[in-house]
Amino acid sequence: MIDRINRFMRQVPTWPLYVAAVIPPVWYFYAGVTGQLGVDPVKSMEHKIGLLGLQVLIASLCVTPLRRYAGLNLLKFRRALGLIGFFYIFLHLLVWVVLDVQIFSQIISDIYKRPYITIGMGAFVLMIPLAATSYNAAIRKLGRNWRKLHKLVYPAVLLGGVHFVMLRKGWQIEPLLYLAAVVALLLLRVPVRQKITRWMSRESA
Amino acid sequence: RAQEVPVFEIQGFDTTETPNSFEEITSYNNFYEFGTGKDDPARHAHALTTDPWSVEIDGLVERPGSYGLGDILAKVDIDERIYRFRCVEAWSMVIPWNGFELNQLLNMAGIQPSAKYVRFETLYRPEEMSGQNRPILDWPYVEGLRLDEAMHPLTLMATGLYGKELPNQNGAPLRLVVPWKYGFKSIKSIVKITLQEEQPVNTWKAINHREYGFYSNVNPDVSHPRWSQATERRIGGGVFASRVATLKFNGYEEQVADLYRGMDLSKNY
Numbered sequence: 001m002i003d004r005i006n007r008f009m010r011q012v013p014t015w016p017l018y019v020a021a022v023i024p025p026v027w028y029f030y031a032g033v034t035g036q037l038g039v040d041p042v043k044s045m046e047h048k049i050g051l052l053g054l055q056v057l058i059a060s061l062c063v064t065p066l067r068r069y070a071g072l073n074l075l076k077f078r079r080a081l082g083l084i085g086f087f088y089i090f091l092h093l094l095v096w097v098v099l100d101v102q103i104f105s106q107i108i109s110d111i112y113k114r115p116y117i118t119i120g121m122g123a124f125v126l127m128i129p130l131a132a133t134s135y136n137a138a139i140r141k142l143g144r145n146w147r148k149l150h151k152l153v154y155p156a157v158l159l160g161g162v163h164f165v166m167l168r169k170g171w172q173i174e175p176l177l178y179l180a181a182v183v184a185l186l187l188l189r190v191p192v193r194q195k196i197t198r199w200m201s202r203e204s205a
Numbered sequence: 206r207a208q209e210v211p212v213f214e215i216q217g218f219d220t221t222e223t224p225n226s227f228e229e230i231t232s233y234n235n236f237y238e239f240g241t242g243k244d245d246p247a248r249h250a251h252a253l254t255t256d257p258w259s260v261e262i263d264g265l266v267e268r269p270g271s272y273g274l275g276d277i278l279a280k281v282d283i284d285e286r287i288y289r290f291r292c293v294e295a296w297s298m299v300i301p302w303n304g305f306e307l308n309q310l311l312n313m314a315g316i317q318p319s320a321k322y323v324r325f326e327t328l329y330r331p332e333e334m335s336g337q338n339r340p341i342l343d344w345p346y347v348e349g350l351r352l353d354e355a356m357h358p359l360t361l362m363a364t365g366l367y368g369k370e371l372p373n374q375n376g377a378p379l380r381l382v383v384p385w386k387y388g389f390k391s392i393k394s395i396v397k398i399t400l401q402e403e404q405p406v407n408t409w410k411a412i413n414h415r416e417y418g419f420y421s422n423v424n425p426d427v428s429h430p431r432w433s434q435a436t437e438r439r440i441g442g443g444v445f446a447s448r449v450a451t452l453k454f455n456g457y458e459e460q461v462a463d464l465y466r467g468m469d470l471s472k473n474y
Contacts, residue, residue, distance in 0.1 A: 029444075040233060041444050106433055106435065110432065114430075114431050
C-alpha cells in the first residue's frame with residue numbers, strides 16, 4: 001500500500017501545489033473586500049492567513065516523521081510546503097503592517113515592546129535565510145551547511161506556535177493544541193537512543 | 206495614519222457619531238460563556254433562556270432580595286443612549302442602547318452608607334451556556350465598580366438595542382454598559398449584584414492582573430502589555446479603513462475625569 005502511494009507520488013509534479021497555494025490568500029482578500037469575512041475583515045484576514053501559514057509549516061514538519069515511521073515518502077513536496085508556509089506568514093505580516101496597524105512608529109514599537117509580536121517577528125526573520133536558500137544551486141553550494149542552516153525551521157515553527165498561544169486572551173485550547181503538535185513533531189526528531197545511552201553512561205560515571 | 210482630531214461630540218449623553226449597524230453589533234461579540242470566537246455568541250446564545258429572570262441584590266443594601274426583571278422594568282425609565290464602545294482588544298463601535306441608569310436599581314434596593322463597591326455576577330448555567338463547560342475563565346464571570354462609578358448617570362443597565370429587545374449574544378436580558386471603560390467591564394446577563402465595602406476581584410484581573418486592572422478606564426497613554434491602546438479599529442470600516450485615535454476615557458473625559466482626580470491612572474489601570 002505505502003509502496004503504491006510512494007510510486008504514485010513520484011509521478012505527481014510539485015508545481016500544482018504552488019499554483020493552488022495562491023488561491024486561499026486571493027480568496028480571503030476578495031472575501032474581505034466584498035464583506036464576506038464578517039464585520040472585522042482585517043483581523044479575520046490576518047488571523048486566517050497566519051493560521052494557514054502555521055498549518056502548512058506544521059505539515060512540512062510531518063514529512064520526515066512520516067518517512068521514518070510510516071515509510072511514506074513525501075520529501076519532494078517539502079520545499080514547496082516550506083516556501084508556501086513562508087509566503088503565507090509573509091502575507092500575514094503584510095496584512096498586519098499595511099491594513100491593521102498602519103502607523104509606522106507603532107509597528108516598530110510593537111515589534112520592540114510586545115513580546116508576542118517580538119516572537120512572531122523572530123519566527124519570520126528565522127525563515128528568511130531558509131526561503132533565500134531554497135533553490136537547487138544554493139543547496140549544492142552550501143552542501144552540509146545547508147542541512148544545518150535549515151534546522152532553523154524548528155525554532156521558527158516553535159516560536160510561531162508560541163506566538164499563537166500568546167495572542168489569545170487567557171489560555172485557549174485551540175492554540176495550545178497547535179503548540180502541542182509542534183512540540184510533538186520536534187520531539188520525534190530527538191535521537192532517543194543516543195540520548196538515553198549518553199545519559200546512562202553519565203549516570204554510571 | 207490615525208486621525209488626529211476625532212470628529213464627534215457628545216450632546217447630553219449621546220455621541221453624534223453614526224451608530225454601527227444592528228448586524229455588526231450582534232454578530233461580533235466577546236461573550237466567552239458561548240465560546241471564544243467573535244461569531245460564537247451569535248451562533249450559540251439562542252440556547253439561553255432569559256424568561257423568567259431575576260436579579261439577586263444583597264450585601265450592604267436596605268432591601269436585599271430577589272428582584273424580578275418585570276418588577277424592575279416597571280419602576281425605571283428606559284432611555285436611548287448612543288454610546289461609544291471600546292474593547293480592550295483595540296476595536297470599537299458606536300451602539301444605540303436602550304436601558305436605565307444603574308443608580309435607579311441601586312436606589313430601589315437602598316444603599317447602606319458603608320457600601321463602597323458594587324460587585325456583579327453573570328448567570329452560571331453550563332447546560333445553556335456551552336462555553337462554561339470549559340475552564341477558560343473562572344465561572345461565573347464577575348465584574349465590579351466603585352460606588353461613585355456605579356451611580357454615575359452614564360452608567361447604564363442595558364435592556365435593548367435599536368429599540369428592540371437585547372439579543373442574547375449582547376448580554377440579554379440585562380447587562381451593564383460603562384462607556385468610558387473597556388468593554389469587558391460591561392458584564393452581561395447579570396443575575397447578582399452585591400454592595401460591599403471591599404473592592405471586588407473582577408474575573409480578568411484575577412486571571413492576569415498585569416494585563417487587566419480593576420478600573421480599566423479607556424486610556425491611550427497606558428498600553429496593554431501586549432499591544433498599544435493609542436489607536437483603535439472602528440468596526441464597519443472595511444478592509445481599507447484607517448485607524449482612529451483612542452480618546453482618554455473613551456471620549457467621556459469631561460463627564461468622568463473628576464471621579465479619578467488625584468489617582469495615578471498608570472498604576473490604577
